[in-house]
Amino acid sequence: MANFVEIEKGLGRQGRVAVVRFDRGDCINALSAEVIRELTEAAESFDDDTETSAVILTGAKVFSAGADLKESEGRSSAALDMAALRRRLRTGSRLTRAWHEMDQVTIAAIEGFCIGGGIALAVALDFRFIAQDAHIRVPEIGLGMNMSWQTIPRMLQLIGPARTKQAIILADQRISAAEAYDWGLVEQVTEPGRSFQAAMELAGKIAAQPAIPVAMTKQTVNRLAGALDDLTSHMDLDQLALTCMTEDYREGVAAFAEKRRPHFKGR
Template sequence: MDTPEDAASVRLQVTGPVATVTMDHLARRNALTTAMLHHLEDILTTVQSDRSIRIVVLTGAGGDFSAGMDIRSLRSARERGVELEHRMTDAEERLAAFPKPTVAAVEGYCVGGGMQLALACDLRLASECARFGVTPAKLGIAYPPRTVARLVRTLGPAAAKRLVFTAELIDAETALRMGLVDEVTPSGGVAARATELAHLVSTRSAISLAAAKEMIDAAGGHDIDQAVTRRWSQEANPDAAEGIDAFLAGRAPRFSGDGPAGTQPAGSALPPRLR
């Protein structure tokens, strides 16, 4: 009998000029495993080289986009956890740099790593039942700098801080007001609307779209500098282990309370490790 991780997959369906990529890990609300992220990158490579495909729609199976990284992998073995963190960032950046237009069709949960992938898409459509969350503060970890920069570019500093500081889930209408999504559809209608929009975009000039995507991304791109990245990339982070333990045990985490501004012993490493 397959385990939930064995049952996880990423599927590709091509209909004319539209490639639909579906994350499928139903037992875990499409939580992302290392194998799924590898497969996603392989699919993107295949789609990029196929000149007949003009646009990609990214979605999830079974009524959810993705509940994030598979937390079991983060805790079951530290090496696997680190590998998954790096693979998550690699897949996000591969999607963000993808030269063809991309659309995230979001239904249900879009949290953590799922938000990373949705943010990396050019356009985001949401079902009215969609729920979005940036939840690293619940686990004592931090989003990667490029994801934070992308979140700020999309929402602005104030809204980005609200999502990260509270780690609360927001509904689709709130996401629309914030500018996180471009459109909200009735429940059950986001896949059809995303396909409709994708077919419309596919009729436009591929040269114009590629030029516009590259120039718009360049005009709006301001990454976090390397000094800040190094500051928050230290190996030692007791809050991360505590946060993951608490999540798996179904209890409230007991974080250390240590922060960067003079609250740690001299010479100690600064938390947390990037996710």
């Protein structure tokens, strides 16, 4: 079995900081089915951890290029029946939910780029630090599918309705680090290669606070801010499943694989 995720605990002056690194050993760090499973298990491994107050999530040289459309498990989606497809697509929302619901304060350290499923994961965390030369992009609509994994309500809370539409509908748009900060999508822009160090500084400050009220405050804020999220986004998995059965989805994925612009027909 592959092992793309490493967990370090006991870091920081108080020993209450943990780091989760995921690295596929390439230049894109795509979220393959195995990486998604490992990252979900990593988040769940903190369920009974009372010694850790803050968790930093980081990639390697880049954060993530999003879901891996080149692996066979992803390419075969259009051939599945609806029941099997819905079961497969649940893995992404389970991943973001696991990270969103952690008691520990979570911080994303973003280098290079953060694309598609990568930003879906990042907005499920509490804070996002991004390097000055990094960028964000949400390409799903350009591939003939909708944005899922409860990303829309989380982005809506951070940047409002117009910016959320802009980020998702204009699928080819690169959102620079400076724009992401101006929009409120990230909390800090750092020098290139320094996002992790900045995240560690914040994690250390969090770890110096009493852990129980910190966890309670995080959960209270998340529950209040996201009180309607399940109600408003419970259909996003089924919307994704439906778009995976369209001609436009097949065309979008084929165009991606062939490195050409897609020609959508609205069906």
